[in-house]
Amino acid sequence: MVRATTSAPETVGVEQADLYRAREVAGVVERRPERTVRSRWTGTFTPARGLRKGNGVGKGARVGAIRTCATTSGTDPAATGTDPAATGSDSAATGSDSAATTPACRVEWHVVRAPVAGAITALTGAEVAEGGTLVRIRPPGYVIRATVTDPAALYDLMRPPRTAKTRIVGGPAGFTVRFERRVYNAADGSVVLVLAVPDDVTVVEGLRTSTAFVVSRRTDVPTLPVTAVQGTTGAGQVVVVEGGRTEVTSVELGQHDGSRVEVTGLPAGARVLRFSLASDFLVGP
Known part of the structure; x- marks a missing residue:
């Protein structure tokens, strides 16, 4: 006859660790x-001169000039002015109309000038009228547009980190992107x-992405596995094991990363149940 035996419950102590909390956002x-x-x-x-559709321009490059004509009284010798960056005279200013008939x-x-580098x-x-389109320029390269809708994530990403890690769904992973x-x-x-x-990084339009933003971090802090703790933030409880007896003990909880949580309030060397059950926290007989 084989008699079943019950092994001692697994315990764990506080360990120093670095905690990172991240938000993952889908994008395209x-x-x-x-x-x-x-x-x-x-x-x-x-x-x-020589600028055509399809040409590339650098940021700040001259893409053209606008000739304006402010009406004045009498004859203004400036009416025959020329584009300072061009050669030859302005034919519109040397027509046959006289000052007597044309103001x-x-x-x-x-x-x-071009506000960005790119292709025309x-x-x-x-x-052209004021506000009219003069030129369109497409800068080189690609961006990811990551849409945040979850209220908690919106709060965490009010001031996003300057960089984040991105993976292409079904493609390469682990490259760094820069927040713009x-x-x-x-x-x-x-x-x-x-x-x-x-x-x-080789990409094409339409690829789906997942980007992880580290929104907070704690380094070298006392931690326990989340399975050992009741609660997630603020006040929590653990089951301390000592001399074969168990005792529910209150602790303060800080940041967590999904697997470990920051814990303070335990005596040095304390051991707690690694996998505590809800029944372990019941008070009374």
Whole structure:
């Protein structure tokens, strides 16, 4: 006859550890959006010489100039001015109309520069009004748009870390992305985090991603496995085992990472049940 034996319950002591708490957010890869350069004046826009759709430009590069004409009384010699960056005269200022029939104007040239580096996708060469489109530029590279909807995650990511770890769903994992900006959606209260994909990572539009943001960290703190503790934050309880007897003891709980939790309030060398049950915390006979 074999008699069943009961082994002593497993216990564990406090261990120093580093705790990291992360938020994981799903996202999608997109090409960087175009930047539209709009006119601040009403006049005639002349693209820079040789500039065409498809050309690349650097940030701050001259993409053209706008000629404006402010009407004045009498004849203004500035009406025959030229683009300071171009050669030859302005034919519009040397027409056959005389000052007697056409009001004189003061010609001014306003240089337009690229706000970002990239490829020209649209280019205007005509009369433009204030606010009109002059040029569109698509910067190189890709971004991840990660949408946050969970209220707790929204709070944690009010000020996201400057970098995070991303994996492509079904693809490479473990590359670092850089946080660029937040975009708030008033319609549903969600927030989109725009993250820059490194140039050396091969991606295409539409790939799904999962990005982990470390929102808090604690280093070298006393911890226990979460299975040994009742409670998750603030006040908690553990079952201390000493000399074959058990005693429920109150502790203070700090940060946790899903597997371990920061614990204070236990005497040095104390051993607690690793896998405590709800019944272990019942008081009374």
